[in-house]
Amino acid sequence: MKKIADYDTYNYDYSTYWKKREYEHISEEILLKNLFAKLKGQWFLDIGGSFGRLTDSYYNNYSNPVIVDYSLKTLQKNSKDLKKRFPRIELIAANAYNLPFKERTFDGALMVRVLHHIDRPKDCLTQIYRILTPNGKYIQEYANKVHIKAVIRALIHFDLSIFNTTPYQQPDKHHYEGTKEGSKVLFLNYHPKYISDMFNKIGLRIDKKYGCSFLRSAFLKQTFKTEALLSIEKLLQKTLSWSNISPSIFLRATAIKEEQEIKSAKNILDICVCPVCKERLSFEGNSAKCDKCKTQYYKKEDIWDFRV
Numbered sequence: 001m002k003k004i005a006d007y008d009t010y011n012y013d014y015s016t017y018w019k020k021r022e023y024e025h026i027s028e029e030i031l032l033k034n035l036f037a038k039l040k041g042q043w044f045l046d047i048g049g050s051f052g053r054l055t056d057s058y059y060n061n062y063s064n065p066v067i068v069d070y071s072l073k074t075l076q077k078n079s080k081d082l083k084k085r086f087p088r089i090e091l092i093a094a095n096a097y098n099l100p101f102k103e104r105t106f107d108g109a110l111m112v113r114v115l116h117h118i119d120r121p122k123d124c125l126t127q128i129y130r131i132l133t134p135n136g137k138y139i140q141e142y143a144n145k146v147h148i149k150a151v152i153r154a155l156i157h158f159d160l161s162i163f164n165t166t167p168y169q170q171p172d173k174h175h176y177e178g179t180k181e182g183s184k185v186l187f188l189n190y191h192p193k194y195i196s197d198m199f200n201k202i203g204l205r206i207d208k209k210y211g212c213s214f215l216r217s218a219f220l221k222q223t224f225k226t227e228a229l230l231s232i233e234k235l236l237q238k239t240l241s242w243s244n245i246s247p248s249i250f251l252r253a254t255a256i257k258e259e260q261e262i263k264s265a266k267n268i269l270d271i272c273v274c275p276v277c278k279e280r281l282s283f284e285g286n287s288a289k290c291d292k293c294k295t296q297y298y299k300k301e302d303i304w305d306f307r308v
């Protein structure tokens with residue numbers, strides 16, 4: 001199985017995934033509206049932000065929002081439309097394991113529905129911690145290994161491995177996200193304790209946990225109207241977020257690090273560094289060269305490609 005979920009291999013159009021998932025989409029929007037209510041700042045990074053499904057939830061809270069995604073094709077395809085809807089948005093193609101940004105830059109960052117494609121979460125989160133400012137806010141969504149349906153299913157099969165904290169690779173059946181039918185893709189569900197231990201070790205203090213998509217079930221979605229499910233969802237987000245029963249969990253965390261004076265940058269090129277060695281880049285037209293390792297990067301159809 002490939003170690004990076006490269007949506008470009010089969011020209012996967014992620015927006016099609018959302019055609020029949022109105023309940024899940026609005027559930028996430030409701031949760032994020034609440035979560036972002038008191039957050040604001042300058043630079044903001046949506047990691048694996050794709051076609052900007054969630055950009056509405058943070059755009060007005062930050063003066064310099066950036067979407068970073070491994071899928072160059074998705075960014076190229078959606079760039080015009082995104083910039084029309086969100087004129088201040090910047091799009092960068094890069095790998096979440098090797099973020100091409102200066103340390104201590106982002107006042108906020110978000111990762112939704114991406115961690116299941118990341119099999120070295122500690123390496124990836126260490127990078128994210130690096131680019132956050134002291135007290136920067138980080139919002140993490142992950143697929144929950146011990147949601148209520150998974151626990152019931154495991155108990156019926158006397159499978160006690162559900163309770164250990166090892167990440168769980170979903171069976172290939174029905175998980176072609178980012179690829180084509182029949183191809184394997186990383187799709188990991190994480191145990192809440194595994195995630196919280198890792199956050200603590202890295203220096204990301206978890207401030208609050210939220211459950212989401214409590215009613216994700218084909219039967220419920222066929223039987224009840226979306227509006228009815230969403231009314232209950234709102235109530236469950238308020239009352240049951242302490243539990244681990246929902247299939248999706250969101251965390252709001254703070255990057256704990258020593259304060260240092262930071263020069264604030266205004267331009268996206270001022271915050272970009274070489275994704276390999278994190279040294280300065282020299283830009284010339286549509287190309288950039290690392291001052292140290294000399295790796296060359298290019299702007300392709302309006303999008304800088306820093307994928308390594």
Ligand SMILES: C[S@@+](CC[C@H](N)C(=O)[O-])C[C@H]1O[C@@H](n2cnc3c(N)ncnc32)[C@H](O)[C@@H]1O
Pocket residue numbers: 004005006007014047048049050051053054068069070071074094095096097111112113114117177
């Ligand atoms: C399931 S989509 C989620 C998109 C968006 N966050 C949302 O919730 O609508 C996963 C996205 O993560 C991106 N992705 C996967 N692995 C990545 C990596 N290592 N670095 C950057 N982006 C990655 C994919 O290209 C894809 O756009």
Ligand SMILES: [Zn+2]
Pocket residue numbers: 274275276277278279290291292293294295
């Ligand atoms: Zn370099």
